[in-house]
Amino acid sequence: MQTSRADVADMIYFLTIARHRSFSRAAVELGVSASALSHALKNLETRLGVRLLNRTTKSVTLTAAGDVLAQSVHKPFEAIDSALESLNRFRDTPSGRIRINAAVEAANLLLAPVMPAFMDRYPDVEIDVVASNLMVDVTDAGFDAGIRYGGTVPEDMVARRLSADIRWVIAASPAYLERYGTPAHPDDLSRHRCISSRLGDNRIYRWELARDGEALQIAVPGSFTVNQAETGLIAVLGGAGLMYFPEPLVASYVKDGRLRLVLTEWSPLEDGFHIYYSSRRQVPTGLRLLIDFIQEVRPLGL
Structure with missing residues (x-):
């Protein structure tokens, strides 16, 4: 079977889908629509005479034929990418x-x-x-x-x-501190409103504080949990409570007085x-x- 230009283009689509196990994620990487990818794969399968992917509403998996094809053409296409990249020096x-x-x-x-x-x-x-x-x-x-x-x-x-390295700090708005007071020790955090953070592995982050060799990990009380510090920052600026931040994220707000830092002697320097x-x-x-x-x-x- 002679390889056509369409085969080469569709093979790139196929490899991207196979890597992501998803039409939608592959479409984002390639900058095309998921429907265009689906159409291209159907055409490729028709020309090759074999099914390459098993598609359901919840998953995309390789067939035995698709797995063989992906393993066979991955390295040649990677070599082509590398060769094209090497042209940058010219x-x-x-x-x-x-x-x-x-x-x-x-x-x-x-x-x-x-x-x-x-x-x-x-x-x-x-x-x-x-x-x-x-x-x-x-x-x-x-x-x-x-x-x-x-x-x-x-x-x-x-x-x-x-x-x-980045220092981590606890910040709150002046209005919040005037209303609820300023914590003097990490133990005081249990009596404050705190915004919690969800980590990338879905765990709730325990605030890691340190002073003079003493290290604490505190599970703060939180009625509001966010997975992005920027979301919590908006709430903190509005007076919602205390939150643990990378200092560069709040430095400008501290400088203009919209936020205040607390427990600064417990602020650790991290990677x-x-x-x-x-x-x-x-x-x-x-x-x-x-x-x-x-x-x-x-x-x-x-």
């Missing part, structure tokens, strides 16, 4: 598309502030950021890299530091943001340039 202006899965705070505090200048310097490099606190396998999910706090970076990945990627794949030029740029600009110190 271009006057680097180009390419980089997909990054970043913790929400990293996306807002680290990536967004540098984007205007980065886009001016490298106008043909496209950065696609998915901001999420859920821990994902960035390679399996089709990302070039992930950005997380250093302590949560997977051990089997190459990691590079993008920021200085800063790191970017991580697979050691088994060539580092895309755009990703290398972005890492170098952030380390040059240092939006959160380094």
Whole structure:
């Protein structure tokens, strides 16, 4: 059977669907509609004369034939991607598309502030950021890299530091503190309104406080739980209660008086943001340039 151009394009679609086990997630990565992907796969299966995927309303799985095909063509297509990427060194202006899965705070505090200048310097490099606190396998999910706090970076990945260590603080609005008082010791938190955080693995975060070698993990009372600090920040600014934050997220509000820090002697310094990627794949030029740029600009110190 002779391979057509349509086969090559549809094979890329097939590999992306196979990696995600999802038409909708593959469609997001490829920038097409899920219905277009479904149509392309049906055409590919018709031309090949075999079913490649089992589809239900809840899942997408590979058939035996689909598994054989995915295993057979994965490395050749990866080699093509690598060869095309190597052409960047011959271009006057680097180009390419980089997909990054970043913790929400990293996306807002680290990536967004540098984007205007980065886009001016490298106008043909496209950065696609998915901001999420859920821990994902960035390679399996089709990302070039992930950005997380250093302590949560997977051990089997190459990691590079993008920021200085970050201090964690407890903040509240002046109105809340005037109404309920200011805690003088971590034990006082049990008598306050606190906004709780849900971690990427669905656990409720225990506030980690430290002073002079003494470390505490406190399960604070909370009638409001959020999975993004930015959501809690809005509530805290409105007087909802106390919340534990990375200091850069609240620094401007503390400076203008809209928030106050409490228990500052218990504020620990924790690992800063790191970017991580697979050691088994060539580092895309755009990703290398972005890492170098952030380390040059240092939006959160380094």
